Amino acid sequence: MSPIYDRVALIGLGLIAGSMALAMRRAGLAGEIVGTARSAETRAVAAEIGLVDRVVETAAEAAEGADLVVLAVPVGAMGAVAAEIAPHLAPGATLTDVGSVKRSVIEAVAPHVPEGVHFIPAHPLAGTEHSGPRSGFAELFDNRWSLIVPVPGTDPAATERLKRLWEGMGANVEEMDPDHHDLVLAVTSHVPHLIAYTMVGVADDLRRVTDSEVIKYSAAGFRDFTRIAASDPTMWRDVFLTNKEATLEILGRFTEELFALQRAIRTGQGDELFDYFTRTRAIRRGIIEAGQDTDAPDFGRGTKARS
Amino acid sequence: MSPIYDRVALIGLGLIAGSMALAMRRAGLAGEIVGTARSAETRAVAAEIGLVDRVVETAAEAAEGADLVVLAVPVGAMGAVAAEIAPHLAPGATLTDVGSVKRSVIEAVAPHVPEGVHFIPAHPLAGTEHSGPRSGFAELFDNRWSLIVPVPGTDPAATERLKRLWEGMGANVEEMDPDHHDLVLAVTSHVPHLIAYTMVGVADDLRRVTDSEVIKYSAAGFRDFTRIAASDPTMWRDVFLTNKEATLEILGRFTEELFALQRAIRTGQGDELFDYFTRTRAIRRGIIEAGQDTDAPDFGRGTKARS
Ligand SMILES: NC(=O)c1ccc[n+]([C@@H]2O[C@H](COP(=O)([O-])OP(=O)(O)OC[C@H]3O[C@@H](n4cnc5c(N)ncnc54)[C@H](OP(=O)(O)O)[C@@H]3O)[C@@H](O)[C@H]2O)c1
Ligand SMILES: NC(=O)c1ccc[n+]([C@@H]2O[C@H](COP(=O)([O-])OP(=O)(O)OC[C@H]3O[C@@H](n4cnc5c(N)ncnc54)[C@H](OP(=O)(O)O)[C@@H]3O)[C@@H](O)[C@H]2O)c1
Incomplete structure (x- = not known):
């Protein structure tokens, strides 16, 4: 070229x-x-x-x-x-x-x-x-x-x-358009990063669950969050301070949903949980079909078929 | 053998x-x-x-x-x-x-x-x-x-x-011990899964941010959540219904932290965000040193160096 x-x-x-x-x-x-x-x-x-x-x-x-x-x-x-x-x-x-x-x-x-x-x-x-x-x-x-x-x-x-x-x-x-950009990115990137940072922070705080246990047993799901939460602190501080409005809006939606699921757990509404967890699978399929992620189990990370 | x-x-x-x-x-x-x-x-x-x-x-x-x-x-x-x-x-x-x-x-x-x-x-x-x-x-x-x-x-x-x-x-x-097991797993697995399901559910709900946009632009962080949220709905319904107490306890900690970060964003406390995001990096290093995840960028997913 x-x-x-x-x-x-x-x-x-x-x-x-x-x-x-x-x-x-x-x-x-x-x-x-x-x-x-x-x-x-x-x-x-x-x-x-x-x-x-x-x-x-x-x-x-x-x-x-x-x-x-x-x-x-x-x-x-x-x-x-x-x-x-x-x-x-x-x-x-x-x-x-x-x-x-x-x-x-x-x-x-x-x-x-x-x-x-x-x-x-x-x-x-x-x-x-x-x-x-x-x-x-x-x-x-x-x-x-x-x-x-x-x-x-x-x-x-x-x-x-x-x-x-x-x-x-x-x-x-x-x-x-800039405002639409900032909202879409709040959903696909900014709030997911904030949530991952928060979850890793919670794990770090828990004294009964020692650091070494959190690390040892991280492969059960948590380690995916730690990758995201290892991103550059300066970059992400600036993202949240400058995309405040959209971040807070999406966070509000997130906590609303989380509280609904929390109540479903507390009151034992199994069907509600099942339906929610079924619905979210379709998005994953869409992402794989769009070529935006691998379908290999666990991202195919590490040796070919290692969890 | x-x-x-x-x-x-x-x-x-x-x-x-x-x-x-x-x-x-x-x-x-x-x-x-x-x-x-x-x-x-x-x-x-x-x-x-x-x-x-x-x-x-x-x-x-x-x-x-x-x-x-x-x-x-x-x-x-x-x-x-x-x-x-x-x-x-x-x-x-x-x-x-x-x-x-x-x-x-x-x-x-x-x-x-x-x-x-x-x-x-x-x-x-x-x-x-x-x-x-x-x-x-x-x-x-x-x-x-x-x-x-x-x-x-x-x-x-x-x-x-x-x-x-x-x-x-x-x-x-x-x-x-069983109770300690259930608490550790609530941190390293159960609550991370619930959060991932919730975030994917929020994205699915937003009508202004169409499905196709969420899918197209998922590589910015969100797609990691969709992998976790593609897990079997029956298995996860049962996990939350049967590990209710520890899940709700850790969820409570999570929302407490999330609200603190949310307030830091709303009031522009950049130093607080920066410190929080710096602290969480250490856990990631621990996981990689313990051989529980790969240090390859983005889990080395897909072709060797593709994001
Ligand atoms: N990382 C991602 O996933 C990603 C994706 C898309 C877009 N972005 C955006 O791309 C931009 C760069 O991100 P990056 O990931 O390339 O970051 P990076 O690897 O941390 O590099 C940032 C660069 O900016 C310089 N810098 C930092 N603070 C500065 C300041 N106050 N004044 C002048 N220069 C400064 C740094 O210089 P020194 O090395 O000398 O400190 C460094 O060269 C950011 O706006 C970010 O939002 C990032
Ligand atoms: N997946 C994980 O990441 C993971 C990790 C560690 C432990 N576990 C645990 O391992 C166990 C199995 O999980 P999995 O991932 O192997 O699940 P899976 O692939 O969905 O397989 C579940 C098996 O259980 C059978 N089954 C489902 N409901 C049943 C019922 N009501 N009565 C009798 N059989 C039933 C299914 O039979 P059909 O195929 O005929 O429906 C299927 O053969 C669960 O307790 C789970 O908590 C899972």
Whole structure:
């Protein structure tokens, strides 16, 4: 493939930016990839492993002369980084981000975007529980969705170009409105993460059930929660603080349902429980048919057929 | 290995019994394995795939002449099956079960156990979201824990023999008191399952977030919950009805914590969220170090490095 952008600047060099660098390189989508991160340590690791073509010291320097600038820092840091790079953005350049929340990123970044720069928010729905400059891999976005969340008045040609980049990195692309994005993600990602963190926190707190028992016997279901709850604390703090409204709305629904099931347990309503547990199976089938997860028992984790 | 039991009778031919049959065969632990299930259909499938050496019509017939009888039916069915087979149990035989709850199984089964029969409850902490006679595999118990929950006055030699069987099937064995078992499992398995069912139910209910969106964008975290919530409805109904007390206790702790985090989100207490999310990472490290899960990103699911 011929390059889609001559120079891509990655601001932040963690899981998402690193995977983007490797995916762009795999398909030859960028003439040059410049990257920077907040800490000297991350920049040194990125340089050492050759994650990008050139590591620079500051976000301003990275943005200089780039025709695509990607904000790949925690959601709560987007506004400050945008303010820092704004004077250095080239006219006609595209500025995008990969933040997990969209309404608040748009509110924080849009005011800084200079005339003539195309600001096109995006969010790849792909990740793992690992983070940092060594965690990226080229296949992260393959067959995953990347959502483009255009703001009013966005140039269609610039949007089309960014879409081609994501497709070149392996993703399927769809457009979505920011508020709808934030609600859908509250359901499919944010509240599930909060619940997993909570359950792991409860287990950690229980003194009668010692840590070592929780760990030893985790394979019975709990260990799946611990994977999710091992995700980056900064990233998730920012997600909950910036997607407060949708998170609280879905949490409200969740506790309402949980209380109904709790009452069914307390009062011994077996049929109600049975019906509830039957209904939820259909969604799993849908996910497998849509190619969004494996049907191998237990995700096929570890050796081929190990629980 | 030379056989530990001459004739093993499996009552129920689902995931656990099927995996036991294959694991016993792998290591030559049983002279003969006889099996039965409630429905003619399951018995026919078991016979067709040669899951056990001999399929018989009734639980009574299976128990006849066996030196080990394994109750591998849903927890709520254990008492009735025990009553049915009791008159057919050979003196000196061992009767065990694999139920996910122990106090209530002991209460339901123990009264039926004839003099001279060793009743030794057990629970292998291994499973997948699949069920039925085709879902078993010989490796299910490898490096997993199997808990033996002796009742007062149990013969140590009979217990030792059952332990050797579980070890021969690949498991690590430990003894535990029934009430402690039910509490530990409420934390590591029962409440996580209830929460996963609830979250999937909430997603299914939301009409603004259409089913297809929930499915399409599930890879962001939600799909892990759907795997757990695809587990057998009968099994889980019975677990919650029979482990009511511990489930409700742990649920109470869970909602208490969830409300604290919810308040932290509502009032913008970022430091509190950050600290909470940092603390839960340690448990994940412990689980990986204990060899109870893989450190591969996203459980290494699907193709090697795909999210
Ligand atoms: N992980 C996922 O599953 C996932 C999925 C989709 C989208 N996202 C979004 O992608 C973005 C990046 O996430 P990630 O998983 O790549 O995170 P990551 O691996 O933790 O990397 C974050 C990067 O941001 C930099 N950074 C952190 N705080 C900063 C600040 N206050 N100012 C400037 N730079 C800062 C870090 O620099 P240092 O290394 O020098 O600290 C690091 O290079 C986030 O907005 C997240 O919401 C994540
Ligand atoms: N799955 C797990 O993760 C897991 C892990 C550890 C322990 N356990 C425990 O192991 C036991 C079996 O679970 P499983 O996963 O093997 O279940 P499964 O695959 O659904 O198999 C259950 C078996 O029990 C039979 N059965 C169901 N209801 C019955 C009734 N009322 N009377 C007599 N037989 C009945 C079924 O017969 P038909 O096929 O003819 O209906 C089937 O053969 C349960 O007590 C469960 O709590 C399960």
